[in-house]
Amino acid sequence: MGAEVVVEGLTKSFGRQTIWRDVTLTLPPGEVSVMLGPSGTGKSVFLKSMIGLLKPDRGRCVVNGVDIVSCSEHKLYEIRKLFGVLFQDGALFGSMNLYDNIAFPLREHTKKSETEIKRIVLEKMDMVGLAGADKKLPGEISGGMRKRAGLARALVLDPEIILCDEPDSGLDPVRTAYISQLLLDLNAQIDATILIVTHNINLARTVPDNVGMLYRRELVMFGPREVLLTSDEPAVRQFLNGSRFGPIGMSEEKDTATLAAEQQLADAGHHDGSTDDVYGVVPQLQPTPGLPDRRGVRRRKDRVMSILHSLPPAAQEGIIESLTPDEQQHYGVRPHMFATAPIGRRPSPQPRDRIEGDLGVANLPQTTWRPPEPGQGGGV
Template sequence: MGAEVVIEGLTKSFGKQAIWRDVTLNLPPGEVSVMLGPSGTGKSVFLKSMIGLLKPDRGKCVINGVDIVRCSESKLYETRKLFGVLFQDGALFGSMNLYDNVAFPLREHTKKSETEIRRIVLEKLEMTGLAGAEKKLPGEISGGMRKRAGLARALVLDPEIILCDEPDSGLDPVRTAYLSQLLIDLNAQIDATILIVTHNINVARTVPDNIGMLFRKELVMFGPREVLLTSDEPVVEQFLNGRRLGPIGMSEEKDQAQMALEQAQADAGHHDGSTDDVRGVVPQLQPTPGLPERTGVRRRKDRVMRILHTLPPAAQEGIIESLTPEERVHYGVGGHSVTTSQRGQLPVDDVATVPGSGWREPQSNQSSDAQRMPPPPQQGRS
């Protein structure tokens, strides 16, 4: 199972320019998460800070007990081996063919023989749909193939955490759909913790288990996908629907005068750029038939049902509606809301254990169990 990432109070600035401050969230082990936000809000900086390429001003980023903000260089070097990173443009070496690009981390960081390297490289190329293309140069293949080659390279060290920086950038909607399915399939096969930075609303609605959003130098919210997809926060609603009306402007934010002018124009009949309201919980992508079920899905459902009573009513309804009849019996819920007696509690013997997460241990004492509950999704100013 992938590693859990615990981030507390992470703050980053360049000189006097604050990028984001006091970001606190947990990436649950083995689950897929997405980070949204307007351009220029520091999403890529956030990824680079997570792996120690940029040093935050303060805060913690703890992975397997190691705080990469304060650890030694040697410990940081070892911890980075837990990560696989898919960069925006693939970041392939133009003078190397795909085989050598994918083999590079193995040759750089391990003492494996060329025979073993060949086995691993061909396996990852096949996993990402690039079997037979190993001799091609990056300039000889499409953008989608370069993305998949970059992903294959990110997988060769069998990472516990995979970071994807706008994997859909430069891709058409069809290739984006294939890449989204590929990420879900990979999670089903290797159970890695995945964080995707994206602007693509369709990816955000259909791929992740958890969604967060950065805006105005803060984390607006982070939590189960249903919370953000049903949120009435103005910035979230505006971003999901791609409309001009709202706090986000051509620069990161607008002043009140600009917002009032745009509202007056909309009231006068000027179209604000949006289509139908896309808020609401849609079905999540499932692994391709024939692949194993995602074990992260069961862990996520157990975790979310334990905090169900802390979530907004619209998110509760979306979660309950997504449950099968068998799951409703298992979790002891019914209808479209959570009663006080239900409170999202699971039978003690039926709760899946998440090793190392710290959020639960089987307990017969309800008050002790409640102390282990994670906090509700973080919310900041919007």
């Protein structure tokens, strides 16, 4: 099973510019999580801080009991071996063929024989669909193949944690769909903890178990996917729908005059640039037939059901409706049970083997923007 990552109060600045502050979240072991956020909100900085490439100003990031923020260089070197990282552009060595690129971590960090290295490299290449491409140079292959080669390299040390920095960047929708399925299939096969940074809303809605969002130097929220996908927070709805109308602007934050002008456009029925309203929970991708079931799914259900009573009503409904009838009976829940229960007397789901959990929601500055009424052309 993948390792748990506990982040507490992490803050990072460059000079006087605060990138994000007091970020607190837990990546559950063996589950797939996604981090969303507008460009420039420090998502890549967050990944680099998690593996010690950048040192946060304060806070903790604990992996297997080791705080990588305060540990020694020797300990950090060892902990990094638990991570596999897929960088935005693949970060392949242009002068090496794919085989040598993927073999590099094994030659750098282990004493394995070339025979053993060859077995591992070819196995990982086959796992990501690159069998037979070992002699090609990075400049001779497509962007999608470079992504998969970078992913194969991230897998050769059998990591417990995989970090993916925009695995879909530069890829067309079809290749993005293949990458999404590949990441989920890998989780089914190796049960690693996975964190994906992305702007791709379809990936964020269908792949992860948990979703978070960075905005205005805060972690807006992080928790079960159903919470963010049914959120009424204006910044979250605007981002998910890809709309121009809302608190997020080209410079991330809009002034009052811009918000008022956009509200007038929305009231007049001007289109906001979005396509469809993506509010709500959609079915999650499943592993390719023939692969094992994801072990993280059962652990997640137990964990989420233990905190179900503390989640927003719309998220509760989405979670309950995703359960099979047998699972609903097992957990002692039924559709609409929380919506109809008196406030303050909503029952806790069964069984009562409680797992403590918490959903962090940032207190964002209030905005004067409001979503347009249905039929007014706002698209949210």
